Every structure is written in structure tokens, then in C-alpha cells.
Amino acid sequence: DVKVTQSSRYLVKRTGEKVFLECVQDMDHENMFWYRQDPGLGLRLIYFSYDVKMKEKGDIPEGYSVSREKKERFSLILESASTNQTSMYLCASSQTISGNTIYFGEGSWLTVV
Amino acid sequence: RKEVEQDPGPFNVPEGATVAFNCTYSNSASQSFFWYRQDCRKEPKLLMSVYSSGNEDGRFTAQLNRASQYISLLIRDSKLSDSATYLCVVNRNTGKLIFGQGTTLQVKP
Numbered sequence: 088d089v090k091v092t093q094s095s096r097y098l099v100k101r102t103g104e105k106v107f108l109e110c111v112q113d114m115d116h117e118n119m120f121w122y123r124q125d126p127g128l129g130l131r132l133i134y135f136s137y138d139v140k141m142k143e144k145g146d147i148p149e150g151y152s153v154s155r156e157k158k159e160r161f162s163l164i165l166e167s168a169s170t171n172q173t174s175m176y177l178c179a180s181s182q183t184i185s186g187n188t189i190y191f192g193e194g195s196w197l198t199v200v
Numbered sequence: 201r202k203e204v205e206q207d208p209g210p211f212n213v214p215e216g217a218t219v220a221f222n223c224t225y226s227n228s229a230s231q232s233f234f235w236y237r238q239d240c241r242k243e244p245k246l247l248m249s250v251y252s253s254g255n256e257d258g259r260f261t262a263q264l265n266r267a268s269q270y271i272s273l274l275i276r277d278s279k280l281s282d283s284a285t286y287l288c289v290v291n292r293n294t295g296k297l298i299f300g301q302g303t304t305l306q307v308k309p
Binding site for chain 1: 208241242298300
């Protein structure tokens, strides 16, 4: 079974803090994604990566950056957390771009106070 | 206008009922289509892909209408365990999956 692991499930951070969300997948997938999910807005893509050291902006990249130094690991960074970044963050991976199943991690619930 | 639109519901149905959800998409370049299921406070999981000819998986039937740009999901003989949010997902083969807001189903005893 594909395993996508998000190491931090529940975090509470202060406004202005730097926040790292880590994600690891064990299926040698090429593509990895970061989404956030908010009530009434659904899932929105923040960034994705189709190869090591490659990244593409999604629909809402502002206030976020990412790092993919190894194929299995994709990190989301909030340089200076703000209260409007309180959300559930979902990491995902897939084998190919063109329609293969996307597998999600269990989610990281971030509260910024 | 959102690229993928769903009626958020909730749809409240009795056990054993048949229920159908629709989803419309605005980008005609969309190539692949899926239904995902998400339980409360859990991650989304693939329910089924949607093929042009329509496809069935047990009590679930998915249909695609490219001309009208909509996708449907039919659930027959609803079970309590079908209660969840159903997400319509569209892939333009650009690496970006576009998710609908989700439709909430509550199956009552």
C-alpha cells in the first residue's frame, strides 16, 4: 500500500513564526503536492513538484514556499505564519501527471494564533 | 465561476435509497475525471475513476458527459457507511488536479 506520511498532525503556532510541514512518501512517486482544505472552499493546490528540486506554483502559493531535495520528501514552509493560514494541510503523491490515482497523507491541522 | 462545481448538499436519504450527485466542469481541456470520498476529518481517498463509456463498481455508477461537461455518481441501495463527502476531481494532465467543493451525503436509518 502507498503510504504518504505527514509527520505533524496537529500544530499550534504563533503569528510570525516559521512553520515547516514535512511529508514523506514511500512509493517512489514522481509527483508530490501540497493542498489546503477549508470549509466552503474545498481543496486548493498550493504547490506541486514533478521531480527533485523542481516545483510549480498552484492556485494559492502566496505566503508559502516548498522544498524537494529528495524524491520521497516534500516540505511546505510558511515563512511567517498568519492567522489566515489556519487550515488543514494535505500532502499527496502520484506516479504520473496524467490521471493516475493521487494518494493523500492524513493531513496536518495547523492553528495560527 | 469555479472550475469544478458541486452542490454541497447535504443530501439526507434513508437507507436503501438511490441517490445521485452531479458535478460540472468548465474547462473543456479536462482529460481525466475521478470521484473521491472523504470521511469527516480524514483524508480524501479514491472512490472510482470516471470513463467516457461510464463505469460501475458494485453499487456505484459513474458517468461522464463531455458534451455537457458534467460527471455524475449514482449510489444504489445506500448504506449508513456511505455517509461521507464526495469530491469530484478533474485533471487537465498538467499536473494539477482540480477538486470540487464536495457533496455531503447523510444516510439515515
